[in-house]
Amino acid sequence: MYNDNVEKLKNILKTQRYYGSIGALMGWDVWQGQPVESRSYMQEISGFLVRESIAKLTCDESKYLVEYFKNYDVDSIEDIYQKRAIKKFIKQFDRITKVPVDLQVEIRNATQQAQLVWEEAYKNSDYELFKPYMYKNFELKTREAEYIDNSKNPFEVLSDSFDEGIDVENVATLFTELKTAIIPLIKEIADTGLDYEINELAASYDKNLSSKVMLDILKKVGYNTNRSIWGEKMHPVTTGVGPRDARITTNFRNFEGAMFSFLHEMGHGIYNYSANEKAIEYSMWGGIGGAVHESQSRFYEIIVGRSNEFWKYFYPLLQENIKEFRNINFDTYYKAINNVKPTIKRLDADELTYNLHPIIRFEIEKDYYDGKVKIEEIREAWNEKYKEYLGITPKNDGEGVLQDVHWAMGYVGYFQSYTLGNLYDGQFLNSMIKEHPNTYIEIKNGNFSLVNNWLHDNIHQFGTLYTPSELIKKVTGEELKSKYYIDYLKNKFNNLYGIK
């Protein structure tokens, strides 16, 4: 009976992933060239699949299984994959059945509409135009959160849908520690008067040539082309299609953007396609969403990819292939890819100042749900925080409060993931180096198996078996702390800017 029900559960979970995979493939197709007149029909199909998927998740068999497992002593189950699958299934079922279908449809329609208006508002730098939709989106997401769990602050509930088990107050504390450390550091760097910028990073080179060089670098690092393909797209993104199928994109507007977004998306990709067979069996492939996923992309992009040792190994290859770099010595190049300079846009930010951008958005969202800020005050709150934390003020709403599409998409409670991902990285790196003091020496020698194996064995292979807080404790022996990442940043940038 129990075993039968587990098999039934596995089947339902598998089917849910099938629908997700088709949706992902359709998303990939949109960006890879779907004919424009095909869009509305393909959207019809998407809608159909969503309804089918929900119907299957909420069918009588599912109801029966939820009932059965709710009355079962789940904590006593020895197989950790099985136990986790059952818990996730119950949570997912509850979540979807608690929110009325009408509200789900309303959110879908409202966010689609809001994205269209956002595009317009963004182009015209006009927050006033977008405000009614901003208001509507926040209101709908709040209602959704209340249906799911009205005993909690809606912000907690919404953030939990991206970062499972999140403790918002704890995140706020970690962020305060982080910003208290890095705002002065940024100021100290500015005071040195040093600017490492070089034009070669902002140039775009022959696309065939540079994509070849970049892919060679990726493959050498460990990108598995049997489990991934890449495409070109306006916005770099990773699409997880199947357990052994994660597709990445980049664009070639300039060298730095293309190179590091390639490494970034590769990090997502590797995490996506590396679950072990047991995780796949229980449909837990793809990796933990939100901050943990971001930590894996940024590990390859930054912890590995912007390190001195990484380019010690790869810079000759770059110079060999892109002649403009032949006149730039290694030191100049290395400093340039780590130049610190506050930017008004999150996506243009360097490694250090980047952290403050998501913190600003997170604090605004939190203040909103704590009743300290209203929708009509968000622009002012935004501009004040940019002034305070980064010392700069947006010239208009387009480069200010409208710069990200997330709120238009209904992604309320997502932004913390980006900076949290960095905190995870600091702590993961600390453990990695404790276990393997030769980590960066290996990188310098072009041996990436140490890094790859460590991430695989500790993180990638498990898919979504653990919650974020379970994972960090298992891997590093501690709760998430800010100090490791802060130490990493101080060490790196004090060195780079000769700050003692």
Added chain:
Amino acid sequence: MYNDNVEKLKNILKTQRYYGSIGALMGWDVWQGQPVESRSYMQEISGFLVRESIAKLTCDESKYLVEYFKNYDVDSIEDIYQKRAIKKFIKQFDRITKVPVDLQVEIRNATQQAQLVWEEAYKNSDYELFKPYMYKNFELKTREAEYIDNSKNPFEVLSDSFDEGIDVENVATLFTELKTAIIPLIKEIADTGLDYEINELAASYDKNLSSKVMLDILKKVGYNTNRSIWGEKMHPVTTGVGPRDARITTNFRNFEGAMFSFLHEMGHGIYNYSANEKAIEYSMWGGIGGAVHESQSRFYEIIVGRSNEFWKYFYPLLQENIKEFRNINFDTYYKAINNVKPTIKRLDADELTYNLHPIIRFEIEKDYYDGKVKIEEIREAWNEKYKEYLGITPKNDGEGVLQDVHWAMGYVGYFQSYTLGNLYDGQFLNSMIKEHPNTYIEIKNGNFSLVNNWLHDNIHQFGTLYTPSELIKKVTGEELKSKYYIDYLKNKFNNLYGIK
């Protein structure tokens, strides 16, 4: 009640197309770069979708609707789209419910297996290796046919699944008329001793350049890039994804192959994506399969694309872009693209001798079902017919009986479509010219709207509203006859070879 049931029917038909569209997209994805390790998972999803689709087509509501409409005076329905949709639905339902699911699965597995063995056998030119699978495939397809309608010759039933309403004896008669006319014509041409071959057609040019030139030609002819994209692939093919979404491929192994397969697939594509709104409403988009679809691809490839007037207009563009053609005068080029020379492979054949290749396969299939030939005698039957009709004999099974994958795929009863498509073209062209004697003058002037509009208004817009025989009668006022195509061929090739 009636209207309600029609709405329900429309919904079921729509859902069936959704599943078909996803399958088509997944097929497209395989060829456009799906990571190799993703294959087995994507096949799992395909299998799931097939079962879902069958379950929906055979669900209680469908059963009820079939019952309801079988008891309804369908012939009295005034709306021709509605009437046709109901009839098609009943036929489809009967077909799928009559064949036991076990047999359907067995056919699927056997044909998948057979394709793998075929690849091996093809590479090693070893018909003996493939023979047991050939035997199995024919045996399974025969059983399927007997389940569908055991009052008919299985060959009739199988052919009907590709060319609806086909009358096999009639096709045999038409083919006899055709071969009686063209075998002597081919001989006369051979007797002239003329060979128009030029190396430039067999060369492959810079891919970027030649794809640009070819797409410019396609767009000028009428290819709608809002409804189609193209990709590169080993085998040129058209994938109909949605009512306004047909994707075409070509490859660039040589100029002639790429140019004319582009035009060929464009013909399929235009037919695919041009159904009118009413046809779409009743899920009848995509065009009539088999011979009629082939007639539309070959109309653009041959009737238009290998005509003197077409290249009178486009040859300067070709010479401008591909310098190798600058030394070839128009007359030489035109003769070269129409050079007649029997080939051992169907896919290498010229316009005239091509017809005999499908006829040979059709006759062999027909003889098999008439009990005149056994599986173990097919190779010999094949070689004899090639000798008799084309005057050549395959050196081995790879270039002989194993050259096509169709039988391995379980496509028994398909081959007639290719040559039948040409017969349709002859008759369509005759009507077009009768209505518009200036057809080819327009083409020579680069005006393609006459041809496009005629095909659209008479054929493309209706999707699958008519059966093939209804369509030809509606469009040309007559049953399908061989004389129009024979006259066209005689006229063209007598002229080309100076035969009086």
